[in-house]
Amino acid sequence: MVDQIRGEPVGVELTRVAKSYGAVPAVRGVSLAIEPGEIVSLLGPSGCGKTTTLRIVAGLERPDAGEIRIGRALVNTLPPWKRNIGMVFQSYALFPHMTVAENVAFGLRMRGVAGATMDQEVAAALAQVRLGGFGERRPSELSGGQRQRVALARAIVTRPSVLLLDEPLAALDRQLRESMQIEIREIQRAVGITAIFVTHDQEEALTLSDRVVVMEDGRIVQSGTPAEIYERPRTRFVSDFVGFSNVLDGRVAEGGRELGTVTLTAGRLVPVSLAPDIAPGDEVDVVVRPEKVWVAAAHEAVPTAGHAFPGTITHSVYMGALTYHHVAVEGVGRVVAMVPNVEPATSGTLAVGSAVLVGWRPESALAFRRNDPGARAAS
Amino acid sequence: MSTAVSGSTDAVPMASQRRVRDVSRLMPLALLAPGIVVIGLGLVWPIAAMLAVSLQDKFPDATRVTLEHYGTVLSDPYFLRIIGRTFALATVVTVIAALVGYPVAWYLARSNSRWKHLVFLGVIAPLMVSIIVRMIGWTIILGNEGLINAVLRALGAIDEPLRLMQGFWSVVLGLVHILLPFMILSIAAVLGKIDRSYAEAANILGANPVRTFLSVTLPLSVQGIASGSVIVFCISVGVFVTPIMLGRGQVAVLAITIQEQMVVLVDWPTGAAAAMVLTAGTLVVLGLYGMFIRRHARR
Numbered sequence: 001m002v003d004q005i006r007g008e009p010v011g012v013e014l015t016r017v018a019k020s021y022g023a024v025p026a027v028r029g030v031s032l033a034i035e036p037g038e039i040v041s042l043l044g045p046s047g048c049g050k051t052t053t054l055r056i057v058a059g060l061e062r063p064d065a066g067e068i069r070i071g072r073a074l075v076n077t078l079p080p081w082k083r084n085i086g087m088v089f090q091s092y093a094l095f096p097h098m099t100v101a102e103n104v105a106f107g108l109r110m111r112g113v114a115g116a117t118m119d120q121e122v123a124a125a126l127a128q129v130r131l132g133g134f135g136e137r138r139p140s141e142l143s144g145g146q147r148q149r150v151a152l153a154r155a156i157v158t159r160p161s162v163l164l165l166d167e168p169l170a171a172l173d174r175q176l177r178e179s180m181q182i183e184i185r186e187i188q189r190a191v192g193i194t195a196i197f198v199t200h201d202q203e204e205a206l207t208l209s210d211r212v213v214v215m216e217d218g219r220i221v222q223s224g225t226p227a228e229i230y231e232r233p234r235t236r237f238v239s240d241f242v243g244f245s246n247v248l249d250g251r252v253a254e255g256g257r258e259l260g261t262v263t264l265t266a267g268r269l270v271p272v273s274l275a276p277d278i279a280p281g282d283e284v285d286v287v288v289r290p291e292k293v294w295v296a297a298a299h300e301a302v303p304t305a306g307h308a309f310p311g312t313i314t315h316s317v318y319m320g321a322l323t324y325h326h327v328a329v330e331g332v333g334r335v336v337a338m339v340p341n342v343e344p345a346t347s348g349t350l351a352v353g354s355a356v357l358v359g360w361r362p363e364s365a366l367a368f369r370r371n372d373p374g375a376r377a378a379s
Numbered sequence: 380m381s382t383a384v385s386g387s388t389d390a391v392p393m394a395s396q397r398r399v400r401d402v403s404r405l406m407p408l409a410l411l412a413p414g415i416v417v418i419g420l421g422l423v424w425p426i427a428a429m430l431a432v433s434l435q436d437k438f439p440d441a442t443r444v445t446l447e448h449y450g451t452v453l454s455d456p457y458f459l460r461i462i463g464r465t466f467a468l469a470t471v472v473t474v475i476a477a478l479v480g481y482p483v484a485w486y487l488a489r490s491n492s493r494w495k496h497l498v499f500l501g502v503i504a505p506l507m508v509s510i511i512v513r514m515i516g517w518t519i520i521l522g523n524e525g526l527i528n529a530v531l532r533a534l535g536a537i538d539e540p541l542r543l544m545q546g547f548w549s550v551v552l553g554l555v556h557i558l559l560p561f562m563i564l565s566i567a568a569v570l571g572k573i574d575r576s577y578a579e580a581a582n583i584l585g586a587n588p589v590r591t592f593l594s595v596t597l598p599l600s601v602q603g604i605a606s607g608s609v610i611v612f613c614i615s616v617g618v619f620v621t622p623i624m625l626g627r628g629q630v631a632v633l634a635i636t637i638q639e640q641m642v643v644l645v646d647w648p649t650g651a652a653a654a655m656v657l658t659a660g661t662l663v664v665l666g667l668y669g670m671f672i673r674r675h676a677r678r
Contacts, residue, residue, distance in 0.1 A: 059583075079582070081585050081591075089579070106594075107584035
């Protein structure tokens with residue numbers, strides 16, 4: 001049986017879990033250990049198996065193979081109503097024939113909590129999501145954000161061992177999503193609950209999690225802290241999925257150690273960071289994130305030691321807090337650089353058409369072997 | 380109706396615009412006309428005529444307007460027994476159809492089985508066969524020399540044939556058979572639209588399948604039960620052929636009595652009054668249904 005100790009977070013462990021729908025594999029051998037109290041996101045494009053994995057933890061799907069443990073208990077054959085789990089559905093799934101208070105009370109009623117105790121706990125849960133006084137409303141009378149919070153209150157009021165969230169913020173507009181991210185995080189910490197959430201939004205995964213698990217094609221391709229996933233993607237897929245990058249193709253000129261050089265197809269030799277298994281002569285894609293690229297007016301001093309390439313700004317996209325400069329660099333190609341607008345963007349030292357120098361630290365440029373999704377960057 | 384042109388603020392509307400407006404005004408009317416004519420001629424006019432007849436002391440050759448026929452229908456034990464039986468029959472048929480139909484509707488709405496289409500065909504197939512043919516089918520099964528009695532007799536379970544064919548319950552059986560498709564299709568239509576995440580959410584909140592059904596799925600599908608029940612009830616309350624054929628004259632219902640009053644006893648006003656009572660009963664059920672739907676829609 002699942003540990004029923006209230007308020008005591010438990011771990012979740014998946015061991016070589018697999019699930020197919022007919023002949024179509026959805027999850028192929030996922031192993032993942034989640035620490036008590038940790039908040040982990042499953043990140044990936046649709047069809048990568050993240051939702052199926054979550055539903056297997058919930059007990060809504062039976063795995064074909066593998067083991068699922070919640071706390072120390074093996075729960076493979078335990079139906080969802082005995083798992084003591086809380087879940088927020090993408091559609092929220094608030095019962096439309098019940099009031100907000102009845103929705104929140106549902107899980108308590110199923111556990112035999114009734115009367116004044118139940119009312120108190122419902123009120124406390126609604127207060128926690130800042131919806132005190134909304135108890136008598138119907139879900140249809142609430143806004144999207146309010147429904148989301150009711151779903152969250154309903155999921156945590158029973159003090160579940162694990163909280164599961166399936167794309168919890170996908171239906172909300174951007175501003176609301178950002179404030180809900182913070183709110184979910186705070187509630188998760190306050191309740192001290194182990195949480196797993198599924199998302200296809202890299203920003204959400206980075207903001208909300210202690211650990212990000214990137215999935216592709218039914219498998220885990222990388223698991224790590226948000227910074228590890230973002231700064232040290234292990235594969236080209238992970239790199240592409242967690243943010244925009246400049247991609248430059250070339251051939252390794254100098255390797256065999258952590259830092260090396262790549263001769264770009266466009267001509268220039270650039271410094272990069274290499275995985276141990278990439279050797280001179282290998283065809284690679286060099287991936288550089290826009291914020292790792294510095295831009296300086298040609299007459300200014302170079303900010304850091306190392307390479308600097310002359311180029312011309314062809315196009316600028318002003319975003320308020322920052323500006324994306326598209327720079328045509330001779331022998332490299334088009335490089336997008338993100339520049340925070342420390343000085344007013346109107347001051348105009350980096351105008352379209354101006355000659356500039358661009359560069360990056362060698363460790364910011366990751367070389368991945370081309371056409372090899374398993375290629376590893378330096379770590 | 381004419382929003383397409385009403386936005387025009389030209390000081391002098393052109394002739395062509397006026398024509399467009401005229402057409403756009405007449406169009407809905409033209410489309411509604413056939414329906415209005417059919418409903419008017421087929422429903423409103425006969426009911427109005429029946430109401431008029433029921434208020435005359437005799438028909439034809441009325442001399443005064445009177446409520447005495449209503450008095451007869453609503454106080455005579457003979458009529459009261461028939462009214463009671465008619466509404467009891469319709470109620471029993473509705474309840475049984477709902478109980479029997481719900482699981483089938485569930486199967487149609489939720490199953491992924493490849494037999495599902497066959498079951499669906501089986502559900503609607505009876506609608507393709509004339510009521511008379513189906514009733515004769517039941518006669519063959521239930522009759523004194525019918526299938527059930529023949530089997531029981533061959534097995535030595537009975538000596539005398541069971542009289543399966545003349546009671547209230549054989550009529551109930553026949554009506555449930557006829558009307559079940561309406562109930563099943565009404566419920567299945569609603570069940571099919573209920574998002575499965577509701578049941579999953581209930582499961583995760585600790586409700587086992589029985590509690591999930593009772594506290595989530597059933598309340599969410601009650602609208603399908605209600606509309607199916609209204610159809611079944613309103614048809615059952617006015618049935619004529621089935622009680623005659625399966626009741627062997629022992630199960631008198633209002634429709635039969637009305638026909639007897641008018642055609643056999645040639646007492647049109649009393650028959651018309653009985654018909655108005657039947658209509659009023661049906662309208663009450665429809666009114667309750669309307670109230671229910673309005674309350675439900677507010678959620």
